[in-house]
Amino acid sequence: MKKAIFLITCLLLGQAFVAQPAGTTSNDETQVYICTGPSSKRYHRTSTCKGLVKCSKEEKKVTKSYAESKGKTPCKMCYKRK
Template sequence: MKTLILSALAFVLSGQVSTEVKTKEATVYICTGPKAKKYHATETCRGLNRCSGSIKQLSVSSAKSKGFTPCKICY
């Protein structure tokens, strides 16, 4: 009986964990300068060193929809 209850509990909890992972999207960083075209995996990527604007954090899908492509240094 204990095994059945523990198995059912594990099944329910595993479903909740996978749902949370699917809804969370990766965060990337972009430069808001006029010539910026790449998104970066980290805020400290050397591709952002010469950013003339500010560094902004957003989702991958949002960066792609704005026309940004992955940085060749950090991806």
């Protein structure tokens, strides 16, 4: 019986670790802008980006993790490296 309790405790501790990620970027709450048009595949850092102005449909403010979950990739104009 003691073994079972030990195993359950391990499982609970394991879940606690999963629930508290230290510095991971898998759930990024940064706000980004996406276009709801069917051809849009990018997300933008600002709502004034030239790539977003071309949007044929609505602009939408979402979290970065949501945008990435929808298969969006960072806009090259907003996220270009310096």
